[in-house]
Amino acid sequence: MSEQSIPDQTAVQQLAAAVEAASVPASGSAHKPKVLMMVGMAGSGKTTLVQRLAAELAAQKKRVYTINLDPAVAQIPYFANIDIRDTITFKDVMTQFKLGPNGAIMTALNLFTTKFDQVMEYLEKSASEIDYIIVDTPGQIEVFTWSASGTIITEFLAHSYPTSLIYTVDLMRCLNATTFMSNMLMSCSILYKTQLPYIIAFNKADITSHEFAIEWMTDPDALSDALERDTTYMASYVRSMALVLEEFYEHLRCVGVSALVGSGMDEFFEALDESLVDYDTKYLPMLEELKAERLRNEEAKRQALLAKYQRDMAAERRKQRQAERNPWDSPHASDDEDEDDGDTFGMDSAIDPFAEHEEDSYDEDDFDIGGQYSDQFESSDEEDGEGGFLPTGATMSGAMGATGTPRRHEDTLAADLARLGLGPLNSSRSPGGDAASTSAYLQVLEGMSRSKVSDE
Ligand SMILES: Nc1nc2c(ncn2[C@@H]2O[C@H](COP(=O)(O)OP(=O)(O)OP(=O)(O)O)[C@@H](O)[C@H]2O)c(=O)[nH]1
Structure with a gap:
């Protein structure tokens, strides 16, 4: 030996x-x-x-x-x-x-x-x-x-x-x-x-x-x-x-x-x-x-691992799409954030009209800036195949074109800004873009949220 x-x-x-x-x-x-x-x-x-x-x-x-x-x-x-x-x-x-x-x-x-x-x-x-x-x-x-x-x-x-x-x-x-x-x-x-x-x-x-x-x-x-x-x-x-x-x-x-x-x-x-x-x-x-x-x-461990992997992938996709769509992306969003925290606009979650909903159910599309906001959500399959919740009725009309195909986010934002009587956003997507318009836009949105909360 x-x-x-x-x-x-x-x-x-x-x-x-x-x-x-x-x-x-x-x-x-x-x-x-x-x-x-x-x-x-x-x-x-x-x-x-x-x-x-x-x-x-x-x-x-x-x-x-x-x-x-x-x-x-x-x-x-x-x-x-x-x-x-x-x-x-x-x-x-x-x-x-x-x-x-x-x-x-x-x-x-x-x-x-x-x-x-x-x-x-x-x-x-x-x-x-x-x-x-x-x-x-x-x-x-x-x-x-x-x-x-x-x-x-x-x-x-x-x-x-x-x-x-x-x-x-x-x-x-x-x-x-x-x-x-x-x-x-x-x-x-x-x-x-x-x-x-x-x-x-x-x-x-x-x-x-x-x-x-x-x-x-x-x-x-x-x-x-x-x-x-x-x-x-x-x-x-x-x-x-x-x-x-x-x-x-x-x-x-x-x-x-x-x-x-x-x-x-x-x-x-x-x-x-x-x-x-x-x-x-x-x-x-x-x-x-x-x-x-x-x-x-x-098998249970394997399924749990698979589910976690899918969640991570979905979160990653959300982050990517958010980065593509929102040039002024919220500075409050944390880099390692796995799931949407419902604070899409960087607003205090206490006044976020959606904060009361379960976080896992949200997709960033639910909070699309072009939406009309609604309390009621319904289950729906989304473009990436994940189950999710969308506001009922025509609440997402701002985000979707007449044919049902997604419109470019910038177009939606421009339409919203015009509807609100604000100037166009800088389309260069640079973080420092049309800061005045962005800030005014966010203030209006925040005001809408506050009035919605106080209505309730
Ligand atoms: N009288 C009698 N003696 C026995 C019998 N079986 C074993 N012995 C005796 O008991 C002693 C121990 O027997 P082992 O077979 O070596 O016992 P063991 O459990 O293998 O012992 P370890 O190797 O130390 O674990 C020996 O002296 C055997 O001759 C039996 O049935 N009758």
């Missing part, structure tokens, strides 16, 4: 996007291998269970593929078709990145995840020849289930193949009601995190039966009895948590197994088949709904 710096999350984020885009597998379509994700606390027996399940499935003439994602494991008792240790040397990660064991596991997983699309490609090619893919994960459960890379790997697989999560619990660590509750809370958090179909495999049933655990899950009194001698505050806490988890327990599939001696395998595969039905009936529809929602959001 040659890199000397901790890899940033960019590659992982790109992979996350790839997972997002991954196609949702159609249920009941072509042959797809079933994925078993083994998670559980360190020492709970995941690796031993992978070995046991692979052997059992091989005995059933099923084609099994195993993936080891634990970079820190010294030896594994099964043949791994894909092994993270072939790509990344855990000790090198520790020395090169100056990390402790947990940080190194996390970094090794991140590095491996950046290549996981290649693993997926490989699986895709071999899919028709595989019945089951069993994935062994690091014992530091939070490193996998709560890390970006763990999530990406899980979703990559779950978005492509029917997947079930196998949470392995060491029965010997459940004998105490309080630690049993800790284990259940952990399993609950993983279920909520992954939302995948789920099996709890109470392992090491060769030492003690898992029946007591099932009883505690189904009968709160049994749990209370177990807590009888416990007088600490934890006992009441465990009792109340048991009530909270009651509903969670209802949807759980629990089996007692011994990875070591192979007991409970029939029940395990029965539970596995049921959980894979859940994958088809619950997980897949949820995935499809999420995907549809993402597409809807993207």
Whole structure:
């Protein structure tokens, strides 16, 4: 490994996007291998269970593929078709990145995840020849289930193949009601995190039966009895948590197994088949709904962007036309103004007869100097194709010729000036043109506006 710096999350984020885009597998379509994700606390027996399940499935003439994602494991008792240790040397990660064991596991997983699309490609090619893919994960459960890379790997697989999560619990660590509750809370958090179909495999049933655990899950009194001698505050806490988890327990599939001696395998595969039905009936529809929602959001964003672009374009066109038509263009108009503010003549909007109307509805033509001004507006398609509002009646007659074709603005202005008994405007369009006429004209207009407002 040659890199000397901790890899940033960019590659992982790109992979996350790839997972997002991954196609949702159609249920009941072509042959797809079933994925078993083994998670559980360190020492709970995941690796031993992978070995046991692979052997059992091989005995059933099923084609099994195993993936080891634990970079820190010294030896594994099964043949791994894909092994993270072939790509990344855990000790090198520790020395090169100056990390402790947990940080190194996390970094090794991140590095491996950046290549996981290649693993997926490989699986895709071999899919028709595989019945089951069993994935062994690091014992530091939070490193996998709560890390970006763990999530990406899980979703990559779950978005492509029917997947079930196998949470392995060491029965010997459940004998105490309080630690049993800790284990259940952990399993609950993983279920909520992954939302995948789920099996709890109470392992090491060769030492003690898992029946007591099932009883505690189904009968709160049994749990209370177990807590009888416990007088600490934890006992009441465990009792109340048991009530909270009651509903969670209802949807759980629990089996007692011994990875070591192979007991409970029939029940395990029965539970596995049921959980894979859940994958088809619950997980897949949820995935499809999420995907549809993402597409809807993207489309909404695209439409909003398009609308903004169109508004910007229209505003730009308005500015251009205004600049062409009004040589004395209002000094009050701001350069970065996107939309007509209704203050076309630079008049105080308080006396602008149109200021009460919604700004978005205006086009500069609505305020054309040649107009007769009216309170009533009607919707109309304008020459640039945008919907807009025009004053009703003949109010725009000053701006339109008899044939309905737009007249030159200067002609309109000249006619208005003549009607008002004022001299002609300087047609040179220079800002300093016939200043006296312009100013007089504006005063008359302002006066008209004031009298209109006071009329109202
Ligand atoms: N008695 C008994 N021991 C078991 C069983 N399964 C696993 N063990 C033992 O439990 C210990 C831990 O087993 P692993 O399979 O390494 O557990 P793991 O969860 O993979 O551990 P990490 O790699 O640390 O995450 C080993 O000594 C196993 O032999 C079982 O069903 N019964």
